[in-house]
Amino acid sequence: MKKSMIALTIAASLVSLQSLATPTPHGFPSADAQEVYLQMDQENLVRAYNDLHPEAAFMSLWNAYFDEGSTQQNVGIMETSVDARQLVLTANSETLYAVHPVDLDAQGGAVVVEIPAKVLGMVNGVGWTASADLGIFGPDQGKGGKYLITSPSYQGEIPEEYYHAPAPSNTIVWLLRAFVENNDMQAAVKHLQDGVKTYSLADANNPPATTFYNTSESTTVGGKNMDMLYDKSEVFDLIKQYFEKNNGGHEKHIHIRGHLDAMGFFTESVSSELLTKAAEIGDQRQRTQTFNNRAEDALKWPGKSSWQWANNFSDEHYTGRTSKRYTPDQHQVWAHQATFTSAAMTRPPKGIGSQYITATKDQQGEWLNGSKHCTLVIPADVPAANFWSVIAYDAETRSMIQNQDFQWGVNSYAKDLTMNKDGSATLHFSPKQPKGVSDRNWIQTKNNDGYFLWFRTYAPTDTWYDNSWVLPDLSCK
Numbered sequence: 001m002k003k004s005m006i007a008l009t010i011a012a013s014l015v016s017l018q019s020l021a022t023p024t025p026h027g028f029p030s031a032d033a034q035e036v037y038l039q040m041d042q043e044n045l046v047r048a049y050n051d052l053h054p055e056a057a058f059m060s061l062w063n064a065y066f067d068e069g070s071t072q073q074n075v076g077i078m079e080t081s082v083d084a085r086q087l088v089l090t091a092n093s094e095t096l097y098a099v100h101p102v103d104l105d106a107q108g109g110a111v112v113v114e115i116p117a118k119v120l121g122m123v124n125g126v127g128w129t130a131s132a133d134l135g136i137f138g139p140d141q142g143k144g145g146k147y148l149i150t151s152p153s154y155q156g157e158i159p160e161e162y163y164h165a166p167a168p169s170n171t172i173v174w175l176l177r178a179f180v181e182n183n184d185m186q187a188a189v190k191h192l193q194d195g196v197k198t199y200s201l202a203d204a205n206n207p208p209a210t211t212f213y214n215t216s217e218s219t220t221v222g223g224k225n226m227d228m229l230y231d232k233s234e235v236f237d238l239i240k241q242y243f244e245k246n247n248g249g250h251e252k253h254i255h256i257r258g259h260l261d262a263m264g265f266f267t268e269s270v271s272s273e274l275l276t277k278a279a280e281i282g283d284q285r286q287r288t289q290t291f292n293n294r295a296e297d298a299l300k301w302p303g304k305s306s307w308q309w310a311n312n313f314s315d316e317h318y319t320g321r322t323s324k325r326y327t328p329d330q331h332q333v334w335a336h337q338a339t340f341t342s343a344a345m346t347r348p349p350k351g352i353g354s355q356y357i358t359a360t361k362d363q364q365g366e367w368l369n370g371s372k373h374c375t376l377v378i379p380a381d382v383p384a385a386n387f388w389s390v391i392a393y394d395a396e397t398r399s400m401i402q403n404q405d406f407q408w409g410v411n412s413y414a415k416d417l418t419m420n421k422d423g424s425a426t427l428h429f430s431p432k433q434p435k436g437v438s439d440r441n442w443i444q445t446k447n448n449d450g451y452f453l454w455f456r457t458y459a460p461t462d463t464w465y466d467n468s469w470v471l472p473d474l475s476c477k
Helices: 002-020 033-051 053-068 185-195 215-222 232-245 251-262 272-291 328-337
Strands: 074-077 096-103 110-115 119-125 129-135 145-150 163-166 171-178 197-200 211-214 354-359 374-378 388-394 409-411 425-430 442-444 451-458
Touching: 033 053, 033 232, 033 251, 033 272, 033 328, 053 096, 053 171, 053 232, 053 328, 074 185, 096 185, 110 129, 119 185, 129 145, 129 163, 129 171, 171 185, 211 215, 232 272, 272 328, 374 388
Parallel strands: 074 211, 145 163, 425 442
Antiparallel strands: 074 096, 096 171, 110 145, 110 197, 119 129, 119 171, 354 451, 374 425, 388 409, 388 451
16 A cells, blocks of 8 residues: 555656646757657668668679789689579679779779670679670670770870770779680680780880689689678678768769768767668668569569569669659669679660569469479570570579579570470479479479579560560469
8 A cells, every 4th residue: 555655656746847847849849859860860871771782782792803803904704604602693604704893093093994806795883883885785896996994083185096985983893795605615715815905094005914813713612702792781881982982972872971971970970789770671671672673664574474674774874664764773673683784784786685584473472482392484486596594593692592403594505404395394493303304494492592583585586575475473382
């Protein structure tokens, strides 16, 4: 009884004290200022995590190549193409790549890249912004030539003997794709090594020798990742590096930069707990956008199949297919699962180049789950003048799935692919090999691991463009 009376007395005293407190004048906030600022800071960090995801992804790859062995004159070539031992975003195992990061200001703001004939390439600035196409889709039209890449701050003259490629940022990466003929990978490697040279414009009269190293070997033996970040806590460090290396960042990020300045982001004043929480929220939003793309024009065959465009934009500048405006969400989706952009990848002439679509769900709208047995029927007469391929990627790393059979996909070059009587092919995805299914038609998956597919058509033909050929959804059970 006494305890109850004491409690009532304390409660009455508190009410009395509250009634004596000066009420908040109209127009001023009644909430605690620190709590409001904390909420604002978290919202701005989440926004930065997602809006600057392309920049963070780019800086991750840029750093990775320097860490592996790239220097101003040492160029990395994936001499044995990409396989599941390397964590590379949605890489294509049928292609040989030379990739090189450049700090333009560190080389006087102007860098020369000499390329051989019969290659396909591109220059991208920070955030996977297209700068120039090289080779077949570039001004040299596949004949080879000398390109001069200049930083935004470069003020020097442009000699006439170069194809000028002004870069949108100080940090850039260029890529060359060599074509393998008669399955002779080493000949393609030698073609690049004999024809590629890079040096500062200031050294053009007496350029140092360009050397090469095998990134296929370094990534598999050294166990390093050559691509995107896999620890989301790194994103904010990469965002800081983006601003530091690129003169405060692009003007389109001026508002984000201002909010980050206000909270002390660049002076290490933000708590690690707040950064961790923002990264967790940002990561979930990013994965939602990537694997559950809500854009109405993302579907390749609306009403007939749930396959979506992997690069859901109409050009290399991320212009919306329907809106005809820049689409930041689709830019983020691309940067979360892939690298580089160019005209050759987004708007190739009919019958040339390649097109990419992706599947993350089955015919029931359920996520593709490695525990299930899923089948995909590739209809006959695939619209691909060169070849087609299907590759399975792990949903967590967005890299080729790893399994005991060391098989992550299949392409039309496979002579041992079992075909159906009507000319179609049935592919199986499951933890255990189904009875009666050939090795080539089966991709081993892992229990409870999510995965997604990319279908690529090279030199697509008429039925791809008029949508009369349709790739059906996966059937899973």
